[in-house]
Amino acid sequence: MSAVNDKLAQSQTRNPLLSMRGIGKTYGEVRALRDVSLTLAAGEIRAICGENGAGKSTLVKALTGIVAPDEGEVWLDGKQVHFTVPKDAQAHGINLVSQELSICPDLSVLDNIWLGALSLPFFHRKAELRARAADTLKRLGAGHITLDGLAGRLSTGERQLIEIARMLVRDTRILILDEPTATLSDKEIHVLMSALKSLRAHGTSILYITHRLGEVFELCDHATVMRGGTVVADQAVADLTRDRLIELMLGRVLGHMFPEHHIAEGATFFAINRLNVPGAAHDVGLSLTEGQIMCLTGQLGCGADEVIRAVAGLVSHASGRITLDGEDIPLGRPEVARRRGVRFVSGDRAEEGVFIDRPAWENLVAPRFVERSGARLVHNRALRNEAAALADRSTLARHRLPVRTGDLSGGNQQKLAFGRNIGDGAAKLILMIEPTRGIDVGARAEIYRLMRDFCERGCAILMASSDFAEVLGIADVVATMFRGEVVKTYKTGHLDMTRLIADVTHPEEEDA
């Protein structure tokens, strides 16, 4: 920590444009940011690196007024500022292209580009606006996008470019980009890099959040590395190597966090054949044996989530063939999938995974209500006993059972979401998306244990995760994905971090 502070003191003597000191943010029980400090000089491009959950997005949201920090100060141009709303940040020349695309699908491209710009005159002078928008799009290599088309029709990559264009038409002193290239083609990335470099030449400062190490080295002057909500390094890029960067980002992987792998082979238990999810994934094929945990992994937009959702039956236009334990499972019918033994643990815990307002015990036994026909009487005492038993097996403390689910920590909520399937003798395959997102280390280890125990009993787990350390640690088989296609499948022990990152960001034409 003191090394970081020293560096900070040094850079502060250079009169930075922006200075964030001691930023802290807590969500309920999770400390998303802890004592984060960062400086940015005029005309500097600074990378913010870290794996998922490190707090990068939260940090820039705190900077731009989307969320309010609980602690810390932000200094701009030598004066303290306090943004409560994105408009304030924009007024000071700070603009964010967020990871969650904020394109309004019902508006035209032109309207989206100019949406919310403070400099927009009240009465449209359409010609002038069109000219600037068209010009900006051309600079980004997106001149082929028609200004009058509906933004909802664009591909994710094109939407990303529109968002960047939105920020470029404003007077921006500090441009923040959160994982901007995940959905862009190589050519688009190249053009973007040039555009950003030219912005730097004109004095704009850039905060660049990324996973993609190549871009860090190509584009950025300095790098701030975050892990677990704090800053672990703040160095000039010239002083770093790839390996050192990865090491800083991931830290020491806790050895005892992941249970042992499952090595034994067997007959195919679950298979996906030529699965197509329009707009997200195509021609996906994989197979699992009993007892295996397979993980699909990749960056934003790789299609892993969609594949999982399609198997769960939650995507209506998917096509392909899915077989579980010898039975075909029709797509788009979650109730049939359930009957055949498929269970789904959503990545969106609060909105789709658990019933937030209900007591915890009810979440554990919720499947009972689904299985029984309507008129069957429900015996509350029996249910509570069952819930208590499930809680024990899920390592959830019994005294938490009557608590409202929303008041529990993320880890405990996930135990509920997963635990409800444990007692279910009919469950054969559990589908999971981002199983430990927003969950602290201790609870993670417990959840990995639960997952492994489930598989020991002759079932299988198919999951999607963008947490690469987790992928390497828990999965028996890893399928890397890029832009909707499976790049390669690896058995445990045959894949390392460098290879993984390369596969999901820049899959080579041919591998050795």
Added chain:
Amino acid sequence: MPVSLLHSATFRPYILMVVLIAILGKLGGERVVCSRTLYSVLQQFSLLGPVALALGLTMMIRHFDLSVVGTVTLAGCIAVLAGAQSPILGLALAALAGLSAGAVQGTLIVRLRLSSIAVTLGGMLTLIGVAYLLTGNREVAYANRDIARVVDSALFGPFSLRFVIAAGVFVLAGAVIGRTRLGPQLYSVGSDPKAAMVAGVPTGAIVFAVFALSGLICAIAGALLSFSLAAASPSALSNILVPAAAAAIIGGVSIGGGRGTPVGIAGGVLLLCCLQSGLTAIGVAPFLQDVATGCVLLLVAVMDGAELSRRFEDLKRVVVPVRPKISGSSV
């Protein structure tokens, strides 16, 4: 303004209207396609139009204003009661009352983050209650009979003053939405409120303004209606919500927000008015017209619902990374 919509939802009602007129004309001949029916259509438009516009605007920002009925009723009562000496005064007070009612509801919805259905339900009941209080639970006649003639008589052709004002409201709304930066901001709030906020759009102010405007528009329509009838009653208007919602949805507005134009809404209103007037001219009983309007609304509701589900799927399918944006039914 969403341009490609111009080719479908906005002009759809007009195309349907042509078809409808052709059919009705075949069925009823001269009884139907005549200047009297046209006048009747335009007069109905003078009430239904502004109400549908007000409701449509709130739907476009992904809310719903149930209180339009209450505002129209109360405004009519205020206009008649307060305008004994001067109709202008009556109109002004009614407009003020409508504006305030809308503003209060808008504030509650934005500040307290309450569901607009819940707030406007309470608002509607309260407004109607006040109307009952003011009129003493009876129909109040308006002394100034001349005003009825002024308001209803044709200014030129079949267009009365009431109609011109109603049409004027549409023109104004269309101009503001189409030509100023408020237009895209309005649609963005309905299309994706979170994205709009992040982009820098003042979403709270827009929601507030739309509800205030809705109150104002309905109040004006209600006041003019009472002048036209030379009477105000606290209980007359219970069934205007159905045709207003139907007109808005036919005109391209979606319950999910982010779509629809004043021109389209006007088209939807005209279509329904033609339907009603035409059926009356043929001699179909009013309750059957209610059935017809109800069926139309049901049909568009189903289509809108299915379309909404598909839009939601589309949104999720195009790989939204960290948290899928949910629209659910925030109405």
Added chain:
Amino acid sequence: MNSDTDLPRAAQPDFAALKARITLGNAVTLLAVLVLAALALATPGFLSMPAIRSLVTTVSFTGCVAIGMTFITLSGNLMSFSLGASLSAATLIFVATLGAGLWPAILAAVLFCAALNALQGWIVGYFRANPIIVSMASFAIITGVATAVTGGRGLYILTNVAAGLKGNLGPIPGPFAAFAICMLIAQLILSRTALGRRIVLTGTNPRAMLAMGAEPWKAVVWAYALAGLFTGVAAVLMAARYGSGDLQHGIGMEYSAIAAVLVGGTAIEGGRGSFLRTFLGALFIAVLQSVLVLRGFSTEWQRFGMGAVVLLVILLQRK
């Protein structure tokens, strides 16, 4: 081993739960009830038999409809504007089929009402059409068809067949007993059957239900069907009491019903509430109305009072 990753709050459930109960909302509710009780007792004539009888009878009709409405609200579909029209139509069916006997007529009316609403539930649940709009459209259609069929006139009960329904169950007026029984049955369905749990969970989070492989639309259809069922009961009671089936019977019922539901404390967005609450809410409103009438307030003030109360309750309900 357990990871103790929770806040102290969750680790002291008892004390915390108690504190959570004493919220502003609850304090206001308690106060309101006390004030109303005091007012009522201080009102001359309130405790007289005719006043009590009248109160108890009217509350039964609105109350049964409110019980039906509660199912719809719990399922996450806000409210239905067509329950009043369904009620009116059911009274007509009841009177029209009385010729076949009392119980067949009751069955016909109740099942008719249930089916009418189940259809709406299907449109709302399966097609995901907006419930407000569907109910508004249904209101227009039902009213229109009923007017067409009856020519706007009512049907009168000419025999004494239905007299039994007007009588008393011991000291308790029949309709009130029916209302209480309905409340108990509904509460039983809610807390003791899998269907009831499914309805509540669908109201809390339909997406999570879908992700679990349940079919949320089925729960919605059942919720609406049950709403129709209890509304049908109200229809039978009303028809017996007023001796006729008439379109006027149901006018404005849904507003009183939703007021009772909200005042009782069931959340408008669904997933939280109970029938006991609705029962108490209906009582509260009925007592309020009775007090207003006895103190000489005209119907206008009653209407205004109702509207203001609903608005106030909604404002206080925010989380």
